[in-house]
Amino acid sequence: MTTLENRPNTALLVVDxxxxxxxxxxxxxxxxxNIGGLVGxxxxxxxxxxxxxxxxxxxxxxxxxxxIVPELVPGDAEPLIAKSYGDSFEDTDLExxxxxxxxxxxxxxxxxxxxxxxxxxxxxxxxGYDTTLVGDAHTAGDKSAWGAPPVDQVIAHTNLYWAYQSxxxxxxxxxEAKDVDFRVTE
Numbered sequence: 001m002t003t004l005e006n007r008p009n010t011a012l013l014v015v016d017x018x019x020x021x022x023x024x025x026x027x028x029x030x031x032x033x034n035i036g037g038l039v040g041x042x043x044x045x046x047x048x049x050x051x052x053x054x055x056x057x058x059x060x061x062x063x064x065x066x067x068i069v070p071e072l073v074p075g076d077a078e079p080l081i082a083k084s085y086g087d088s089f090e091d092t093d094l095e096x097x098x099x100x101x102x103x104x105x106x107x108x109x110x111x112x113x114x115x116x117x118x119x120x121x122x123x124x125x126x127x128g129y130d131t132t133l134v135g136d137a138h139t140a141g142d143k144s145a146w147g148a149p150p151v152d153q154v155i156a157h158t159n160l161y162w163a164y165q166s167x168x169x170x171x172x173x174x175x176e177a178k179d180v181d182f183r184v185t186e
Contacts, residue, residue, distance in 0.1 A: 003128035009105030010182045011048040012038055015088055015120055017072055017112030018053060021064035022111050025139040026151035032071050034137040034177040035109045039072065047182040048101045051080045052076055052088045054116065086119030089127060098129075105130040109137035114154050121162060121172070130171040135159040137177050140148040 016033060022028050042049050051074045053060040061082070074080055081088060081098045088094050098106075108130050110120055117138045124131040138158075139152050148154065165172035 001169065001171050002104030002130045004099075004104040007099070007102050009048070009102040010105040010107060010181070011050050011098060011101060011103040011107045012042040013050050013052065013088070013108045013110075013120070013124075014039065015052045015108065016054045016074070016112065016116050017069050018059070018069050019052050019064070019069055020059060021054065021075065022069060022139060023065075023141075024140050025111060027139060028157065031111075031139040032069055033139055034134070035045045036071055036105070038109060038134065038137060038180060041180070042107075042182060044077070045182050048103065049075065049078045050094070050097060050101075051078060051094075052083055052094070052110070052116075052120075053080060054083055056084050085114045086122035088116065089123045090119075092161050095127065099119055104128070105132070105136060109134045111138060112140035113151075113158050114140050114143065114148065117126040118158060125165065125167060125170065125172055128170060131165075132172070132180075133159065133162045133174045134177050134180060135174045 039049055059066050081092050082095045083092045106124050121131050121133055142151050144150055159174045163174040
Protein backbone atom coordinates (compact mmCIF):
# COMPACT_ATOMS: atom_id res chain seq x y z
CA MET A 1 0.00 0.00 0.00
CA THR A 2 3.06 2.27 -0.16
CA THR A 3 2.62 5.64 -1.84
CA LEU A 4 5.75 4.95 -3.91
CA GLU A 5 4.81 3.91 -7.46
CA ASN A 6 6.19 0.70 -8.97
CA ARG A 7 7.86 -0.27 -5.69
CA PRO A 8 6.22 -3.61 -4.75
CA ASN A 9 9.20 -5.13 -2.93
CA THR A 10 10.10 -5.38 0.74
CA ALA A 11 13.58 -4.98 2.24
CA LEU A 12 14.98 -5.73 5.68
CA LEU A 13 16.76 -2.59 6.90
CA VAL A 14 19.42 -3.35 9.55
CA VAL A 15 20.39 -0.11 11.29
CA ASP A 16 23.62 0.47 13.27
CA UNK A 17 24.16 -2.96 14.81
CA UNK A 18 27.76 -1.98 15.47
CA UNK A 19 30.11 -3.06 18.24
CA UNK A 20 30.10 0.09 20.38
CA UNK A 21 26.47 0.95 19.58
CA UNK A 22 25.10 -2.29 21.03
CA UNK A 23 27.83 -2.99 23.58
CA UNK A 24 25.95 -3.16 26.87
CA UNK A 25 22.60 -2.51 25.17
CA UNK A 26 19.39 -3.86 26.67
CA UNK A 27 18.96 -7.57 25.82
CA UNK A 28 21.80 -7.25 23.31
CA UNK A 29 22.28 -10.97 22.63
CA UNK A 30 18.56 -11.69 22.19
CA UNK A 31 18.11 -8.72 19.87
CA UNK A 32 21.17 -9.63 17.76
CA UNK A 33 19.92 -13.23 17.55
CA ASN A 34 16.48 -12.04 16.41
CA ILE A 35 18.09 -9.82 13.78
CA GLY A 36 20.28 -12.72 12.65
CA GLY A 37 17.22 -14.93 12.28
CA LEU A 38 15.46 -12.29 10.18
CA VAL A 39 18.54 -11.79 8.00
CA GLY A 40 18.61 -15.54 7.36
CA UNK A 41 14.90 -15.64 6.52
CA UNK A 42 15.18 -12.63 4.22
CA UNK A 43 18.09 -14.19 2.35
CA UNK A 44 16.27 -17.52 1.94
CA UNK A 45 13.18 -15.72 0.63
CA UNK A 46 15.14 -13.50 -1.76
CA UNK A 47 14.30 -10.33 0.17
CA UNK A 48 16.97 -7.61 -0.03
CA UNK A 49 18.89 -6.98 3.17
CA UNK A 50 20.18 -3.41 3.41
CA UNK A 51 22.73 -2.54 6.10
CA UNK A 52 23.25 0.90 7.64
CA UNK A 53 26.43 1.86 9.47
CA UNK A 54 26.84 5.08 11.44
CA UNK A 55 30.04 7.08 11.84
CA UNK A 56 30.87 10.37 13.56
CA UNK A 57 33.59 11.88 15.77
CA UNK A 58 32.95 9.30 18.50
CA UNK A 59 32.30 6.35 16.18
CA UNK A 60 35.27 6.50 13.85
CA UNK A 61 34.92 4.82 10.47
CA UNK A 62 37.19 1.79 10.23
CA UNK A 63 37.60 1.35 13.99
CA UNK A 64 36.68 -1.84 15.83
CA UNK A 65 33.90 0.06 17.63
CA UNK A 66 32.43 1.06 14.24
CA UNK A 67 32.33 -2.47 12.80
CA ILE A 68 29.09 -4.42 12.56
CA VAL A 69 28.87 -7.02 15.34
CA PRO A 70 30.62 -10.29 14.49
CA GLU A 71 27.40 -12.33 14.73
CA LEU A 72 26.02 -10.46 11.71
CA VAL A 73 27.92 -10.47 8.44
CA PRO A 74 26.62 -8.47 5.49
CA GLY A 75 26.62 -10.42 2.25
CA ASP A 76 28.96 -9.26 -0.50
CA ALA A 77 26.03 -8.22 -2.72
CA GLU A 78 24.03 -6.58 0.08
CA PRO A 79 24.04 -2.77 0.07
CA LEU A 80 25.87 -1.06 2.94
CA ILE A 81 24.81 2.53 3.58
CA ALA A 82 27.20 4.87 5.41
CA LYS A 83 25.46 7.55 7.47
CA SER A 84 26.32 10.29 9.91
CA TYR A 85 22.83 11.43 10.99
CA GLY A 86 20.09 9.65 12.93
CA ASP A 87 17.73 9.24 9.97
CA SER A 88 19.25 6.63 7.67
CA PHE A 89 17.90 8.55 4.66
CA GLU A 90 19.50 11.87 5.60
CA ASP A 91 22.45 12.72 3.33
CA THR A 92 22.85 9.07 2.17
CA ASP A 93 22.10 7.09 -0.97
CA LEU A 94 19.55 4.87 0.84
CA GLU A 95 16.62 6.20 -1.20
CA UNK A 96 18.33 5.53 -4.53
CA UNK A 97 19.38 2.03 -3.39
CA UNK A 98 15.82 1.18 -2.33
CA UNK A 99 14.39 2.67 -5.51
CA UNK A 100 16.76 0.54 -7.58
CA UNK A 101 15.54 -2.54 -5.72
CA UNK A 102 11.88 -1.59 -6.24
CA UNK A 103 11.36 -1.37 -2.47
CA UNK A 104 8.29 0.38 -1.06
CA UNK A 105 8.06 -1.50 2.24
CA UNK A 106 10.70 -1.63 4.97
CA UNK A 107 11.04 -4.02 7.88
CA UNK A 108 13.30 -2.18 10.34
CA UNK A 109 15.61 -3.61 13.02
CA UNK A 110 18.70 -2.39 14.88
CA UNK A 111 19.85 0.30 17.26
CA UNK A 112 19.40 2.62 18.98
CA UNK A 113 15.67 2.68 19.65
CA UNK A 114 15.56 6.21 21.02
CA UNK A 115 17.75 7.72 18.31
CA UNK A 116 18.50 6.20 14.90
CA UNK A 117 15.62 3.71 14.91
CA UNK A 118 13.00 6.37 15.69
CA UNK A 119 14.54 8.80 13.22
CA UNK A 120 14.69 6.17 10.48
CA UNK A 121 11.17 4.80 10.87
CA UNK A 122 9.75 8.32 10.82
CA UNK A 123 12.01 9.25 7.91
CA UNK A 124 10.85 6.22 5.93
CA UNK A 125 7.18 6.78 6.69
CA UNK A 126 7.14 10.45 5.68
CA UNK A 127 8.93 9.50 2.45
CA GLY A 128 6.04 7.18 1.57
CA TYR A 129 7.30 3.77 2.69
CA ASP A 130 5.19 1.20 4.47
CA THR A 131 7.30 0.84 7.61
CA THR A 132 7.22 -2.12 9.98
CA LEU A 133 9.25 -2.04 13.20
CA VAL A 134 10.24 -5.43 14.61
CA GLY A 135 9.44 -4.99 18.29
CA ASP A 136 11.92 -7.51 19.67
CA ALA A 137 14.73 -6.70 17.23
CA HIS A 138 15.74 -3.19 18.29
CA THR A 139 17.56 -1.99 21.38
CA ALA A 140 19.38 0.87 23.07
CA GLY A 141 21.80 1.61 25.85
CA ASP A 142 20.72 2.93 29.24
CA LYS A 143 20.39 6.72 29.22
CA SER A 144 18.55 7.04 32.55
CA ALA A 145 21.51 8.95 34.02
CA TRP A 146 20.52 11.78 31.65
CA GLY A 147 16.84 11.63 32.59
CA ALA A 148 15.58 9.10 30.05
CA PRO A 149 13.24 6.30 31.11
CA PRO A 150 14.69 2.80 31.57
CA VAL A 151 15.46 1.12 28.23
CA ASP A 152 12.71 -1.49 28.52
CA GLN A 153 10.18 1.37 28.80
CA VAL A 154 11.73 3.23 25.85
CA ILE A 155 11.41 0.10 23.70
CA ALA A 156 7.86 -0.65 24.91
CA HIS A 157 6.74 2.93 24.25
CA THR A 158 8.27 2.96 20.77
CA ASN A 159 6.62 -0.35 19.93
CA LEU A 160 3.28 0.91 21.26
CA TYR A 161 3.13 4.21 19.42
CA TRP A 162 4.49 2.77 16.16
CA ALA A 163 1.74 0.11 16.22
CA TYR A 164 -0.77 2.96 15.86
CA GLN A 165 1.08 5.18 13.39
CA SER A 166 -0.97 5.99 10.30
CA UNK A 167 -0.93 8.12 7.21
CA UNK A 168 -2.75 8.30 3.89
CA UNK A 169 -1.75 5.58 1.44
CA UNK A 170 0.80 3.82 3.60
CA UNK A 171 1.01 1.45 6.56
CA UNK A 172 3.05 1.32 9.72
CA UNK A 173 3.09 -1.21 12.50
CA UNK A 174 5.01 -3.26 15.01
CA UNK A 175 5.42 -7.04 14.90
CA GLU A 176 7.50 -9.58 16.78
CA ALA A 177 10.33 -11.30 14.90
CA LYS A 178 8.46 -14.62 14.81
CA ASP A 179 5.54 -12.90 13.03
CA VAL A 180 7.48 -11.05 10.32
CA ASP A 181 6.09 -11.76 6.87
CA PHE A 182 8.24 -10.30 4.11
CA ARG A 183 5.43 -10.67 1.55
CA VAL A 184 3.56 -7.49 0.83
CA THR A 185 -0.12 -7.80 1.64
CA GLU A 186 -2.79 -5.21 0.99
